[in-house]
Amino acid sequence: MAITRSDTGIVGYGAYIPRFRIADSEIARVWAGGGSGPVEGKAVAGTDEDTITMAIEAGRNALRRAQLDGAQLGTVWIGSESHPYAVKPSGTLVAEALGCRPTVHAADWEFACKAGTEALTAGMGMVSSGLVEYALAVGADTAQGRPGDALEYTAAAGAAAMIIGSSAKALATIDATVSYVTDTPDFFRRADRPYPVHGNRFTGEPAYFHHIEAAATELLHEIGAEPGDFRYLVLHQPNAKFPQVAAKQLGFRPEQVAPGLLAPRIGNTYSAAALLGLCATLDITEVGERIMLVSYGSGAGADAYALTATEHLGQARDRAPRTSVYLAREQSVDYATYARMRGKYNLG
């Protein structure tokens, strides 16, 4: 599905990253007798944090940048694969915390790591059709990784919130989007199971790379653009290597990817990963510069977007903490503390 004409844009954005970090070398010390992993370390939610609390802080930051009150939001949509309840929406609680009216539309979305951009595309539809003036779409996760599994080295925590509104008020217009999905079983978690399973190398070529590259290529084709037309590229980032390889294969240069590449420092924040990369990129983008954003969710699919920064972005970015503020407040923890924070001890 390609939408090549859009009168919507991002009117507010907000990041959240917990302050705790565990180094991959610390995980490797416990499970592999030493060594390293696919990222330097990953962000870990504290014992009092989860998808709901992180979504609330990211949402508050987005409202500040948009200079909106929660009561003005028409939707509060939370995309995640780690909603705290199996049955009981995260969206209602987030909506109340943001000061929304009870007449807001609140819901939870699920599509592995692209649940947040699903809500973003749906929000574009709600705003474009005039059904709501502002739509809030959040991607947030406290990702699960089985102890000792490859996923444990990257499965991280974070949240990013986007408020969609008319392009006239936008900090960045959303000029076009393409969604590309196939049934590809690269990663899944059955109901009531605590940890997901993954297809090891099968998660690469037929899954991440195929969908990201197909969505991005289709978007470029639809809008008649080339990689060089974009100042920045932000990709879903399950590790440090995948997005850099995909960017190169698409014809983008490393400096286009660098500002939005957070995975080497904080790991894979799942539903938040691409949107957090977008937050970090919007923090530095100048008026008129274009950004390509491509999310990826296992199962599998990718959403690609073309955005252009407007003259409103510069004055909005410091109304809330920049992504770099959250990146900088690192508190490193050892494996034993991390295991407690993630509830991995069986207390009998």
Place this chain on the structure above:
Amino acid sequence: MELAKHWRLKGARYRLEGARDRRTNTITFPPPHFSGPDDELVILSGRGEIWSWSAVENGLDAWGGRYLVALVKLVEGPLVTAQLTDVDPDAVHIGQPVEMVTRKLRDLGEDGLLVYGYKFRPLLE
């Protein structure tokens, strides 16, 4: 399970809903159980400073064992008792600027409610 009790407190817990007396302009937080005819709801900013604090060394398991608790003087006036989060004991001081964050307060067990509400942390730079 005290579901109704937690539900009744959500305005104060989730968004610092307090009460303002229109005659005296006095702000009360949490709002009184029975508001008077001159009371109106007001959302507090969540900004304030640490008025006093202490470490609870032997806290209830449900509260996460050891934790820091503070009396926070909100910019609107009220003094609020709350846990501190994202801060180490050696980095806390009286007069420190803090801001409200919404966090998980209690987990009432596998078949119980997750209780959310306000805590305070040092103001992000």
